[in-house]
Amino acid sequence: MLIIAHRGASGHKPENTIASFLRALELGAKMIEFDVHVCKSGEAIVIHDFTIDRTTNGKGFVSELSLEEIKSFDTDNGETVPTLYETLEAINGKSMVNIEIKGKKSYKEVAKAIKRQMESSVWEKEDFLVSSFNHEDLLKFHKLMPEIKTGVLFEHVPENFHEIADKLKAYSINANFEFLTNEIVDKIHNSGYKVFAYTVNEESDKSKMENMNVDGIFTNYP
Numbered sequence: 534m535l536i537i538a539h540r541g542a543s544g545h546k547p548e549n550t551i552a553s554f555l556r557a558l559e560l561g562a563k564m565i566e567f568d569v570h571v572c573k574s575g576e577a578i579v580i581h582d583f584t585i586d587r588t589t590n591g592k593g594f595v596s597e598l599s600l601e602e603i604k605s606f607d608t609d610n611g612e613t614v615p616t617l618y619e620t621l622e623a624i625n626g627k628s629m630v631n632i633e634i635k636g637k638k639s640y641k642e643v644a645k646a647i648k649r650q651m652e653s654s655v656w657e658k659e660d661f662l663v664s665s666f667n668h669e670d671l672l673k674f675h676k677l678m679p680e681i682k683t684g685v686l687f688e689h690v691p692e693n694f695h696e697i698a699d700k701l702k703a704y705s706i707n708a709n710f711e712f713l714t715n716e717i718v719d720k721i722h723n724s725g726y727k728v729f730a731y732t733v734n735e736e737s738d739k740s741k742m743e744n745m746n747v748d749g750i751f752t753n754y755p
């Protein structure tokens with residue numbers, strides 16, 4: 534079962550910081566997940582929420598702040614919110630990455646960033662998995678970069694999950710572990726997709742996922 538560091542090793546270091554990504558690498562995570570929004574000046578940054586309120590000492594919507602403004606605030610460990618470029622440079626092909634498209638317009642910046650990184654010899658196209666709850670934007674991303682694996686995010690996997698997954702020729706269905714059952718996992722596998730479950734932080738839940746034959750788990754404790 535693939536262990537995916539959720540927002541980096543976010544159980545050990547502040548989520549979505551360079552420290553959390555480097556800690557995940559130290560712990561041997563094979564894949565690191567993080568979330569991407571685009572700020573007002575157009576750069577892709579790595580942050581979970583639509584505002585900077587919870588994870589920095591600043592306030593405001595990411596989409597209404599420039600990169601310079603966002604960089605003037607600190608995360609809990611005294612870093613600044615990393616850009617997507619800084620994040621990929623820090624991870625430097627040492628693990629696979631799951632880039633989650635959160636904010637509007639992020640899909641274009643994610644495609645640009647992947648293209649740019651693939652020019653260097655440390656990254657292979659297989660190192661990237663791009664996912665989103667926003668299936669329309671994920672489809673737009675897929676049209677720009679059909680060679681990159683996609684993961685369709687669901688809270689609760691619906692009966693017709695394969696409609697969007699088929700359109701995307703998706704690699705995985707990424708689902709909230711709390712709603713997964715043996716039956717759903719088997720159905721997803723029979724349709725030809727992997728199952729990655731979020732966010733599994735307890736040993737007992739990890740065992741449950743193993744018993745269901747889930748292919749990977751997102752965890753804050755990789």
Ligand code: G3P
Nearest residue numbers: 566568633664707731751
């Ligand atoms: O991609 C798995 C997980 O990160 C999805 O939920 O809210 O933590 O981004 P969230």
Ligand code: MG
Nearest residue numbers: 566567568633
């Ligand atoms: Mg996420």
